[in-house]
Amino acid sequence: MQKIPEPLKILVEQIARLPGLGQKSAMRVAMTLLKWPEAETMRLGKGISELRENLHLCHICGALSDVDPCSVCSDPLRSEDVLCLVSEWDSLLTLEEGAFYKGKYFLLGGLLSALDNNPSEYLEMDRLFARLRQGTINELILALGATAEAEATAAYVRERVSQQFSHIKVTRLAQGIPLGAEVKFMDKETLRQSLQYRQEI
Numbered sequence: 001m002q003k004i005p006e007p008l009k010i011l012v013e014q015i016a017r018l019p020g021l022g023q024k025s026a027m028r029v030a031m032t033l034l035k036w037p038e039a040e041t042m043r044l045g046k047g048i049s050e051l052r053e054n055l056h057l058c059h060i061c062g063a064l065s066d067v068d069p070c071s072v073c074s075d076p077l078r079s080e081d082v083l084c085l086v087s088e089w090d091s092l093l094t095l096e097e098g099a100f101y102k103g104k105y106f107l108l109g110g111l112l113s114a115l116d117n118n119p120s121e122y123l124e125m126d127r128l129f130a131r132l133r134q135g136t137i138n139e140l141i142l143a144l145g146a147t148a149e150a151e152a153t154a155a156y157v158r159e160r161v162s163q164q165f166s167h168i169k170v171t172r173l174a175q176g177i178p179l180g181a182e183v184k185f186m187d188k189e190t191l192r193q194s195l196q197y198r199q200e201i
Contacts, residue, residue: 008034060131062107062124064089072096072105079103081138083131085157087111087150091143091183098188101195103141106131111149112156123153125160132165141198142172145182158201171198 004012008030015026033041057063058070065071072078072092082103086092092105109124131137140161144150158170173194177186186194 061105062109062127063092063105077102080136082141083137083139084141084143085128086143086183087145087153088184091145094184094186095143095191095195098191100192108144108153108157111144111147112153113149123157125157128157129160129164132161132168137168139169139171141195142170142201143183143195144172146175146177146179147182150182154201169200171200174198 011030011033012023012026015021015029016023018026021029033044036044054066055064056066056068058065058068058073060069060073063070063072067074079102084095084101084103084105085108086095086105087108087110089107092107095101095105106128107124108128110122112122132140140157142154142157144154154172161168161170173183173191174197176190176194176197177183183191
């Protein structure tokens with residue numbers, strides 16, 4: 001029985017670690033790469049390497065960027081007193097595509113499970129509090145979605161922020177977002193209305 005060559009086996013194992021790809025899908029990807037011209041595979045490898053070298057997290061908001069601070073945080077035309085809290089970078093991108101929000105962002109780093117007993121381990125609460133202590137933020141918009149995890153996270157953040165920063169108004173996206181949905185999958189009009197008609201909680 002013929003064995004898979006070691007270099008191919010290693011590549012397939014690495015590709016299979018990507019989300020949504022199993023061993024068979026990874027083998028198909030690897031075989032496709034073998035059919036590419038060498039220059040194309042070298043360019044892909046270089047792109048992956050440079051991705052790690054040239055991208056980093058913005059030290060202010062936590063977004064992926066090739067400059068630090070990112071273009072949103074360094075934009076002088078953005079409102080300094082409104083901060084939109086999102087769970088991940090792709091939610092920020094979705095909001096930015098609409099071009100209707102003119103404030104700043106902060107990435108929380110994920111969402112809590114409704115049954116999570118130790119939420120402080122998973123969320124960037126210390127960094128968020130450091131940002132709020134700077135004294136420029138008057139409103140914190142929770143743009144976390146309408147899933148059970150988002151609701152649990154919103155309740156946790158609201159409670160923590162209201163305890164330490166009573167002068168900051170905590171709002172959330174309007175309930176135009178359907179239950180069970182995530183911000184990153186919403187259409188632009190739903191997001192625009194949700195931001196425009198946000199509610200204090």
